[in-house]
Structure formats: C-alpha cells, structure tokens
Amino acid sequence: MNKFGIEVPVKHLPELDPGFLPLGKFYTAFLRDAHQPLHLAVERAGGEISVYHTFIHGTPEREEADRYFVDRIIKTLLWTKGGFKVYISGSRNMSEAMKQIYCPGGAREFDADFMAKVYERPFEVVHCEHLPVEKNSPQAVGRHLSGCRIGFDAGGSDRKVSAVIDGEPVFSEEVVWYPKTTADPEYHYEGIVSALKSAAEHLPRVDAVGVSSAGVYVKNRTMVASLFLQVPPDAFEAKVKDIYIRAIHDTFGDIPYAVANDGDVSALAGAMSLEENNILGIAMGTSEAVGYVDENGNITGWLNELAFSPVDGSDTAMVDEWSGDIGCGVKYFSQDAVIKLAPAAGINLSADLSPAQKLKEVQKLMETPGSPAEKIYRSIGVYLAHSLALYHHFYGFKHVLLLGRVMSGRGGDLILDTCKSVLKDEYPAIARQINPTLPDEKARRVGQSVAAASLPELN
Known part of the structure; x- marks a missing residue:
C-alpha cells in the first residue's frame, strides 16, 4: 500500500532497496478503477506529435493520486519523446493543475526549462477539446559504409x-x-x-x-x-x-x-552488429544514456533521455541533484546506483574517491565469488527488469542492448541474469517479447566507431 491507499502487488524487490516501488506496477494498480478518459499529446520540433490515451478517477478522494499519475506520465512522455508543448484533453482541472507544476517556480520547473532550451520555444501546457493528430518523421540514418x-x-x-x-x-x-x-x-x-x-x-x-x-x-x-x-x-x-x-x-x-x-x-551499432531492428540501447556509465532504433531501422528523433524519466514511485527514492526530482533512471542505471547501494551491502567507499573510482572498487570486490557486492548487482538487475517492462510500454522494442562500465565484468552478467529471471517470473508476456543482451565481441571492438562513421550519406 502506498501513500494514495492503492495496493500495488510486487513479487520481486531489490534486496538492498525494499522500498522500491516499480512505477509500471503502480500505473497498473492505479488504472484498475480509473474510468474517466484523459488524452495527452506532446509536440516537438517540426510539428511532430506523440499522443497518449489513458484514464484518471476524477473524484475528490483520488484527486492527489490523479495529479501524481498524470505528472509522471507527462514527465515520461517529455523525456522519451521530447516536447515543448503539452496538450491535455478530458479534464480542465487536470490541465490547470499541470500548468501549475510545469512552470517557473513549479515542481517541474527544471523539465519545462530544459525542454524550452532544447527546442528553442517557450514551454507551455494547454487544454484542448480535441488533441492534434499523431505525427512522426523517423529517418533512415547510418549504415552507410562506402568510402x-x-x-x-x-x-x-x-x-x-x-x-x-x-x-x-x-x-x-x-x-x-x-x-x-x-x-x-x-x-x-x-x-x-x-x-x-x-x-x-x-x-x-x-x-x-x-x-x-x-x-x-x-x-x-x-x-x-x-x-x-x-x-x-x-x-x-x-x-x-x-x-x-x-x-x-x-x-x-x-x-x-x-x-x-x-x-x-549505440543502438545503431547494436542493430548493425545483431543485424536486427527495434532495439533499445541502454549504456550505464556516468549516467544512463539511451538510444532507440525502430522496427524499420530508423532513428526516430525522440529525446530518449531516460536518465530523467521516472522509474520508482517510492516517496523515499533518491533525489537527482540536477533535476531535483526523485526516482529518475540515473540513480538506478549508472555508477550512481552502485554507489547508492554500497552502504546497504556493507561496503564503505572513501569519500575521497571519484564516482568512477568508487565503481572500480566495487568491481574489484566482484572478482571474489560470494562478495557482498553481488547484492548490489542483483538489486540493479531487479530494478532493470521492472523498468524494462515500463520502457516497453512506451517503446514496444524487441531487443535491449546493455552497455557501459556498470555492465562490464561479472557484475554485468549478474545484472543480466537477475533481470531475465525477474522478467520471466513477474512479466512473462513481456519476457517472451523482448531479448535483453550484452554486446558481442564484434560490437565491442568496432561497433561504435563504425556506426558513427556510417551516419552521413555521401552526396
């Protein structure tokens, strides 16, 4: 049970972070008795539009939960698809509430300001009777090898x-x-x-x-x-x-x-290496870097900045220093996650070490089987399983390529094995649809450089 009185059943929780509340699980529980239609859209560069249809309760008793749910969905849409303008249809009250959140001085001031800078347009939330039509312009980028x-x-x-x-x-x-x-x-x-x-x-x-x-x-x-x-x-x-x-x-x-x-x-490199499409690439290093290649092998023009997309609905989730928000991906899928979980595993890391050096210390411990560091990587594996189920809802990917320093060595193998086990048990339908994997030797050796070099098409 969370602060909204909504029961959220979860079978697998990270052993070092039992307060973790998978946001996708919360959404499912929230929507069980939400029946008032709500329609959202975000507009980005070139008049491109992403549309999302959902429901709220629309009752005084669930007003706070409704606002929380819509805020989290809008934030996710902004950081996955990108946008400088949010359209809301179906509830004028909700439109007004979101205007107060996504504005200077509001709780999501960082998000609104960031999007305004990216798209060089003022950020705004507007109420409308009818949403604009979905419009995407994916581009075939890369895979040009000649010359x-x-x-x-x-x-x-x-x-x-x-x-x-x-x-x-x-x-x-x-x-x-x-x-x-x-x-x-x-x-x-x-x-x-x-x-x-x-x-x-x-x-x-x-x-x-x-x-x-x-x-x-x-x-x-x-x-x-x-x-x-x-x-x-x-x-x-x-x-x-x-x-x-x-x-x-x-x-x-x-x-x-x-x-x-x-x-x-990175996602393009994976597509070229695997000779597959519909790939989400997640690099866990200094931050959580994400890319996506769609089912046709195209880059979508979406933002894909999942470091700032929420994955944890817990009130006690760690604060991201840059955005000021809690429960965002950067604290679960980067070296920050390893450092965050270390004390709970009984591992003391010197404050004099840089974040990269702290990660290396934990990786050294992982060289010894049975090390308490294993709890860290198993916990990240549980985070990953729940979050991949959430990401799949917004992307519909088939392959997941896991990259970055956090995924190197035994720790990376343990994250992947734990993730697959939790997916199979808790999300069997999704587990049958997606394939999380580490890059093969070919991808590690030449993938990124060849993929980058292949971006431009010759005249």
Missing part, C-alpha cells in the same frame, strides 16, 4: 576517433580529456579538430564525418550537453551550438557530416 570515413565519439572522460574504409576500421585512437570541467569552448573545439586530423592521416581522403556525442542534438546542432556543462551561456550560444559543424567544415571543407546522440549511435 573513406571518420567516426568521432565524444565521451565525458575520453574521446575516441576511428578512420574507416568501406566499413572496416583501419585506425582507432582514444584520448583522455576533461570537457565537463572546462569552461573555455576553445578547449573542446581544439580537441575535436585534433581527433579529426589524427584520423585523417590514416585515410587517402575524407569523404564524410559522423559524430556520436553525449547530449541532445537537433539538425546537427548542440542544444543541451553535459560535455559543455561549465561553458557560460553566452559562449555556449556563440561557440558550442555549431561546434561540430564548424570543426568539420574548418578541417575538411564542404563534405557530408552528421551529428547524433551517443545513445542513438
């Missing part, structure tokens, strides 16, 4: 670049850099150009450049990205929004290029 190409992958701790000829990498280089702690955008620009020139030295010519980068990109432009966290707003606007476009043009002139979110490129 001499460069694939650049900009990560938070290192940058990788590869020279690729007709789909085969002939050179790869990985360089440590510090983009998240550097305020001068010239540092980032020079690092990008240096990587491009390094790869070009190993090609007879450069036909195209593909970029995989953490952050949100619209029409190859940087809208929001943690890589440039310290860059002042005026410098970001002047020198970062078009940083990849400038770097490529300044180095090679007018050649084809494409810039995509690293999560989408």
Whole structure:
C-alpha cells in the first residue's frame, strides 16, 4: 500500500532497496478503477506529435493520486519523446493543475526549462477539446559504409576517433580529456579538430564525418550537453551550438557530416552488429544514456533521455541533484546506483574517491565469488527488469542492448541474469517479447566507431 491507499502487488524487490516501488506496477494498480478518459499529446520540433490515451478517477478522494499519475506520465512522455508543448484533453482541472507544476517556480520547473532550451520555444501546457493528430518523421540514418570515413565519439572522460574504409576500421585512437570541467569552448573545439586530423592521416581522403556525442542534438546542432556543462551561456550560444559543424567544415571543407546522440549511435551499432531492428540501447556509465532504433531501422528523433524519466514511485527514492526530482533512471542505471547501494551491502567507499573510482572498487570486490557486492548487482538487475517492462510500454522494442562500465565484468552478467529471471517470473508476456543482451565481441571492438562513421550519406 502506498501513500494514495492503492495496493500495488510486487513479487520481486531489490534486496538492498525494499522500498522500491516499480512505477509500471503502480500505473497498473492505479488504472484498475480509473474510468474517466484523459488524452495527452506532446509536440516537438517540426510539428511532430506523440499522443497518449489513458484514464484518471476524477473524484475528490483520488484527486492527489490523479495529479501524481498524470505528472509522471507527462514527465515520461517529455523525456522519451521530447516536447515543448503539452496538450491535455478530458479534464480542465487536470490541465490547470499541470500548468501549475510545469512552470517557473513549479515542481517541474527544471523539465519545462530544459525542454524550452532544447527546442528553442517557450514551454507551455494547454487544454484542448480535441488533441492534434499523431505525427512522426523517423529517418533512415547510418549504415552507410562506402568510402573513406571518420567516426568521432565524444565521451565525458575520453574521446575516441576511428578512420574507416568501406566499413572496416583501419585506425582507432582514444584520448583522455576533461570537457565537463572546462569552461573555455576553445578547449573542446581544439580537441575535436585534433581527433579529426589524427584520423585523417590514416585515410587517402575524407569523404564524410559522423559524430556520436553525449547530449541532445537537433539538425546537427548542440542544444543541451553535459560535455559543455561549465561553458557560460553566452559562449555556449556563440561557440558550442555549431561546434561540430564548424570543426568539420574548418578541417575538411564542404563534405557530408552528421551529428547524433551517443545513445542513438549505440543502438545503431547494436542493430548493425545483431543485424536486427527495434532495439533499445541502454549504456550505464556516468549516467544512463539511451538510444532507440525502430522496427524499420530508423532513428526516430525522440529525446530518449531516460536518465530523467521516472522509474520508482517510492516517496523515499533518491533525489537527482540536477533535476531535483526523485526516482529518475540515473540513480538506478549508472555508477550512481552502485554507489547508492554500497552502504546497504556493507561496503564503505572513501569519500575521497571519484564516482568512477568508487565503481572500480566495487568491481574489484566482484572478482571474489560470494562478495557482498553481488547484492548490489542483483538489486540493479531487479530494478532493470521492472523498468524494462515500463520502457516497453512506451517503446514496444524487441531487443535491449546493455552497455557501459556498470555492465562490464561479472557484475554485468549478474545484472543480466537477475533481470531475465525477474522478467520471466513477474512479466512473462513481456519476457517472451523482448531479448535483453550484452554486446558481442564484434560490437565491442568496432561497433561504435563504425556506426558513427556510417551516419552521413555521401552526396
């Protein structure tokens, strides 16, 4: 029973976090006796619309639960699909309530402000009698292997670049850099150009450049990205929004290029490696990076920032420092999850260690069978099973590719095994539909670089 008096039956809970309340399970319980239709839509760039139909109770006794439910659904739609405008039909009272939440000073001020920056439009919630019609424009991106190409992958701790000829990498280089702690955008620009020139030295010519980068990109432009966290707003606007476009043009002139979110490129790499489509890629590292390739092998243009999408309905869920919200994916599927659960497993990690170093300490413990660290990875496996069932509701994917430092070694195997076991027992219908997997050696060796290099189509 939760604070709304709604009974939520759950068979499997994380042993180190028994207060975890799978949000998908809460939704199912909430909807059992909710019969008043409510219709939602979110609008993003290019007039694209995603529509969602559901129900609320519409009674005074369930008013608080109704507001909580609609807030969580809207937040999920925003961080999965993206949008600067929310349409609500079916309840004017609910429309007014959401306007007070998604506004300056409201509980979801961060979300509204973030979306306004991404789409360069004021964020708004509007009531309407009839929703706009669903409109999506998925694009066939990548899988172009012919020619001499460069694939650049900009990560938070290192940058990788590869020279690729007709789909085969002939050179790869990985360089440590510090983009998240550097305020001068010239540092980032020079690092990008240096990587491009390094790869070009190993090609007879450069036909195209593909970029995989953490952050949100619209029409190859940087809208929001943690890589440039310290860059002042005026410098970001002047020198970062078009940083990849400038770097490529300044180095090679007018050649084809494409810039995509690293999560989408990871999913594309998985699709190319597995020779399958309808893939959700989840990289558990510094944060939770997600990408999606649809059933036709296309990238959808959705936001896929599931680090900020809620998965836990518990009142005591951990706060995400950036958004100020609780129960969001970043605290369940990243190194933060490992660090969060360590004390409950009886593992004390020095405060002097960086988050990455703390993860390495736990991974060292996992080398010993029977280590208390196993409880951490089993708990994450339970989180993952419940959350994949929730994600499946919004995506309908068939394959799940699990990547990132958290999924490496014995810990990753234990997460996957636990996840599959819980899915089979608690969500048998979904377990028969989806296939969570780790990347094979081919994907690990060349997948990301080749996928990034394959993004642009030659003229």
